[in-house]
Amino acid sequence: xxxxxxxxxxxxxxxxxxxxxxxxxxxxxxxxxxxxxxxxxxxxxxxxxxxxxxxxxxxxxxxxxxxxxxxxxxxxxxxxxxxxxxxxxxxxxxxxxxxxxxxxxxxxxxxxxxxxxxxxxxxxxxxxxxxxxxxxxxxxxxxxxxxxxxxxxxxxxxxxxxxxxxxxxxxxxxxxxxxxxxxxxxxxxxxxxxxxxxxxxxxxxxxxxxxxxxxxxxxxxxxxxxxxxxxxxxxxxxxxxxxxxxxxxxxxxxxxxxxxxxxxxxxxxxxxxxxxxxxxxx
Amino acid sequence: xxxxxxxxxxxxxxxxxxxxxxxxxxxxxxxxxxxxxxxxxxxxxxxxxxxxxxxxxxxxxxxxxxxxxxxxxxxxxxxxxxxxxxxxxxxxxxxxxxxxxxxxxxxxxxxxxxxxxxxxxxxxxxxxxxxxxxxxxxxxxxxxxxxxxxxxxxxxxxxxxxxxxxxxxxxxxxxxxxxxxxxxxxxxxxxxxxxxxxxxxxxxxxxxxxxxxxxxxxxxxxxxxxxxxxxxxxxxxxxxxxxxxxxxxxxxxxxxxxxxxxxxxxxxxxxxxxxxxxxxxxxx
Numbered sequence: 001x002x003x004x005x006x007x008x009x010x011x012x013x014x015x016x017x018x019x020x021x022x023x024x025x026x027x028x029x030x031x032x033x034x035x036x037x038x039x040x041x042x043x044x045x046x047x048x049x050x051x052x053x054x055x056x057x058x059x060x061x062x063x064x065x066x067x068x069x070x071x072x073x074x075x076x077x078x079x080x081x082x083x084x085x086x087x088x089x090x091x092x093x094x095x096x097x098x099x100x101x102x103x104x105x106x107x108x109x110x111x112x113x114x115x116x117x118x119x120x121x122x123x124x125x126x127x128x129x130x131x132x133x134x135x136x137x138x139x140x141x142x143x144x145x146x147x148x149x150x151x152x153x154x155x156x157x158x159x160x161x162x163x164x165x166x167x168x169x170x171x172x173x174x175x176x177x178x179x180x181x182x183x184x185x186x187x188x189x190x191x192x193x194x195x196x197x198x199x200x201x202x203x204x205x206x207x208x209x210x211x212x213x214x215x216x217x218x219x220x221x222x223x224x225x226x227x228x229x230x231x232x233x234x235x236x237x238x239x240x241x242x243x244x245x246x247x248x249x250x251x252x253x254x255x256x257x258x259x260x261x262x263x264x265x266x267x268x269x270x271x272x273x274x275x276x277x278x279x280x281x282x
Numbered sequence: 283x284x285x286x287x288x289x290x291x292x293x294x295x296x297x298x299x300x301x302x303x304x305x306x307x308x309x310x311x312x313x314x315x316x317x318x319x320x321x322x323x324x325x326x327x328x329x330x331x332x333x334x335x336x337x338x339x340x341x342x343x344x345x346x347x348x349x350x351x352x353x354x355x356x357x358x359x360x361x362x363x364x365x366x367x368x369x370x371x372x373x374x375x376x377x378x379x380x381x382x383x384x385x386x387x388x389x390x391x392x393x394x395x396x397x398x399x400x401x402x403x404x405x406x407x408x409x410x411x412x413x414x415x416x417x418x419x420x421x422x423x424x425x426x427x428x429x430x431x432x433x434x435x436x437x438x439x440x441x442x443x444x445x446x447x448x449x450x451x452x453x454x455x456x457x458x459x460x461x462x463x464x465x466x467x468x469x470x471x472x473x474x475x476x477x478x479x480x481x482x483x484x485x486x487x488x489x490x491x492x493x494x495x496x497x498x499x500x501x502x503x504x505x506x507x508x509x510x511x512x513x514x515x516x517x518x519x520x521x522x523x524x525x526x527x528x529x530x531x532x533x534x535x536x537x538x539x540x541x542x543x544x545x546x547x548x549x550x551x552x553x554x555x556x557x558x559x560x561x562x563x564x565x566x
Contacts, residue, residue, distance in 0.1 A: 053395060055561065075302050078397040085395070090387040093322035094315065105311055106398045108300040149396065 004031045006066060006153050006184040007052060013060035014047050014208075021047040023208035024061070029186060029201075031152075034179045036199035037188040040278055044208040045188040046086055049157050052186070053083050066153055079108050082151030082183075084142050086158050091130025091141075096122050099130055100144050107149035119177065120144040121170060136167040140174070147178060154178065156187045160194060172197055192274050206278040220273040232262030302397055309405025316410035320376070330376050331418060334368035335425050341490065342430050350492060354525045359492045361426030362520040366513035367489035368422050369448065370455045372415040375480050377407060377459030382472035385463065385562060394560040404460075411456050419448065432520055440519050443536060447515035450543040454508045457550025464557045488513040494528045501530055508546045515539040 007029035014022040022044045029035045037045050050056040052063065054070035054077075063070060068077045091099065100117055104110035117126050120140040125133060133141060139159065146154060156175070160168045175198055179185055189195055195202045196216045203213035204220065212220040227245040230237055231252060242248050245265050252260045268276070320326055338360055346357030384390050393403060426432030435441045459476070466472035484490050486500040487510040496504065504510040517525060518534035526534060 055391070055395070075397040075399065078395065079302060081395075083392075083395040085388060085391065087388050090389075092384075092389065093319045098315070098318075102311065102315055103396065105303060106308060106396045108302050108397070145392070 005029065005064070006031045006033070007035075007186060008064045009048075009052070009061060010063075011061035012048065012051060012058055012063060014044075014051060014056065015059050020208055022051070022058075025205070025208070025210055027203065027210070029184065031184050032182045033201060034175070034185045034187065034199050036195035036202045037186065037205055038190070038192065038195040038202050038274070039188075039205035040190055043205045043278070045190075045205055046157055047208075048205070049155055049186065049188055053081070053155055054078075079149060080152045082146040082149055082154040084146035084154070084156045084159055086161075091133075091138075093129060093131075095127050095129055096133070096141055096144075097126040099141070100148055103145045104148045109150055110148050111150045113148060116144045116148045119147075120174065136163055136171075139163070140171070143171075143174065147183075151183065153184045153186070156185060158188055158190070160189070160191065168194070192271055196270055204274060204277045211277045212273075216270060219270065220277050222268060222270065222273045225268050225273070228264075228266045230262070230264050231260045237262065302399075305399035305401045305405065308398060308402035309409070312402055312406025313409035313413070316406050317413055320410060320414055326376060326380075330371050331414070331421075334364045334371055334418070335421050337367075337490070338364040338422060338425050339429060346430055350494070350525070351527055352524060353522050354528070355430060356492060357430030358426070358432055358521055359488075359517070359525075359528075361422065361430050361432040362516045363487075363489040363492070363513050365419055365422045365426070365520070366451070366487070366509060366516050367484050368418045369415055369451050369512060370480065370483075370509050372418045373411045373452050373455035374459035374462070375476055376414070377411060377456055378462040378466075378476035379472045381407075381460060381463035382466035382476070383469040385559065386466075386469040386472075388562075390560045391562075407460070408456065412452060415448075415452050426520075433522075435519050443515060444519040447512060447519065447539065447543075450540065450547065451508065451512035451515070454543050454546040454550055455512075457547060457554055458508070461550055461553035461557055464559055467563060483507055483509045486510075488517075492528070494530065498530070505542075508543055511539045511542045 005028055007027055009025055009027040012022055012025040012027070013020070025044075025048055027048075037048065039045050047056065051058045052065050052070055054073055057071060065073070066077060066080055070077075094102075096117060097113065100113045104113045104116075114126075117123055120143055122137060122140055122144060125137055130138070130141065143156070143159065146156070159175075160171050163171060172194070175185065175187070179198075185198075187195070187198060199216065201213065201215055202219055203210045205211070214220070217223060224243070226241045226243050228239060228241055229245050229248045229252075230239040232238075240248055249260065249263065249265065252263070341360045341364075342357040346355060346360065348356040350356050350359055381390070423432065423434070427434070435444050462476055463472070466475045483504065486496050486504040487493070487507065488496070488504075489509070493501065493504075493510070493513065501510075514529070514534055515536065517529075518536060526532065529535075
């Protein structure tokens with residue numbers, strides 16, 4: 001089966017006066033994939049995503065999103081993507097249902113508005129005015145508006161910033177359901193656990209560059225990184241950093257003729273890898 | 283899970299067959315929504331819709347029974363003037379503040395991200411403004427008739443003048459409102475940025491003060507902007523013929539009214555096309 005690309009970017013660049021926000025980014029996101037762009041605030045995540053969404057003009061590089069250049073793409077292309085922007089739109093004097101219905105009417109083959117309201121967990125609030133919603137409900141409405149057009153590709157820009165842990169879990173379930181429906185999702189986040197929980201693939205972005213990408217288990221050479229082997233030796237805890245921990249443990253076992261006291265073998269956690277990648281290693 | 287091509291995506295040919303909603307249909311749907319929003323916004327209702335009628339009652343009660351010239355009361359002058367002020371309030375002022383707010387709150391950006399035809403947004407606004415402005419004018423005429431013996435246009439010619447002054451005036455003010463919305467940096471600053479020049483113009487264009495009482499140099503300033511010409515056209519519609527002696531030009535200059543409003547429509551359209559932004563300032 002050929003792997004169609006939903007998003008392809010090469011050498012993407014964007015400057016704001018003296019500041020280079022995006023400094024040569026390459027991206028390949030396959031159809032059906034959940035891809036997380038992970039990085040600290042100000043790393044260039046939103047700029048990158050807004051270029052892919054057609055909101056911003058790039059200064060350099062090639063971009064193809066669903067086969068079109070976002071800068072030139074028209075209404076048919078817009079009908080195939082869904083956008084959940086970073087800032088929640090403060091609603092006008094409309095109810096949740098009126099708003100979702102109206103957005104549905106803008107698309108050629110929308111999802112059923114009431115189904116979408118249900119999917120977003122807003123059924124009980126369908127007839128409430130938008131400005132009466134709580135922060136989390138407002139964000140779920142943002143998602144409802146982003147998916148009501150039945151998009152093939154969904155952009156989620158920091159969808160859960162400011163959520164409490166329970167609201168975040170509920171939100172993740174919603175995203176998983178969309179992914180199961182084979183929607184391609186590009187998600188930006190500065191929460192490591194969010195990227196790990198949702199994404200098939202993660203790219204870590206720092207200072208406008210991708211510093212690592214891969215699946216969560218192997219990101220940043222995590223699987224092959226030097227492990228730390230430590231044990232209780234004669235003079236206290238002994239530690240060895242090695243890329244061949246199995247060999248070290250076997251040698252230890254032979255040397256001590258049996259059980260190695262206090263043996264631990266640790267790989268760097270995703271957090272260690274991430275902090276190392278964005279230059280904040282402890 | 284491995285990357286799979288989207289199975290749900292329709293073949294391109296099938297997708298092409300599903301028609302996108304038309305600009306006109308979407309525009310009509312938006313106008314219905316916009317009208318509903320207008321009448322749900324308490325601020326807009328009080329500050330934009332009701333204020334001209336309240337001021338008409340107030341100004342008319344204080345000065346209304348004075349005689350401006352034989353057969354014309356100051357109350358009638360105020361009624362004609364505030365109809366003009368009302369037209370500009372529900373078009374220029376409401377659009378200027380409303381669009382600046384929608385832009386600042388990210389609503390415009392959000393719509394831009396959908397396949398909504400760009401023109402549908404403006405069709406929705408135009409129909410909303412025409413409907414609300416018609417209602418505004420009807421209320422002001424009713425107040426004028428009840429309190430100040432304002433007469434409905436007395437001849438077909440006057441109705442015709444009323445019709446084109448209303449349409450040209452509303453169109454010019456709407457376009458300038460859309461253009462002016464880009465001057466405000468935020469929703470908070472929109473109200474002063476839009477309202478301040480509008481209030482000043484109302485004082486010098488014959489809305490709050492009879493135009494004949496405005497000092498000549500301010501009359502010349504006012505003559506540059508549409509409001510003065512809208513009010514002048516409306517005086518020719520609603521006042522008895524002898525009121526023409528109160529006009530500085532000793533004529534209602536209807537041809538010039540049409541010319542100036544037409545010129546502002548052209549200028550407003552150019553300004554809208556060149557300055558309209560779907561995003562906040564600096565986001566591009």
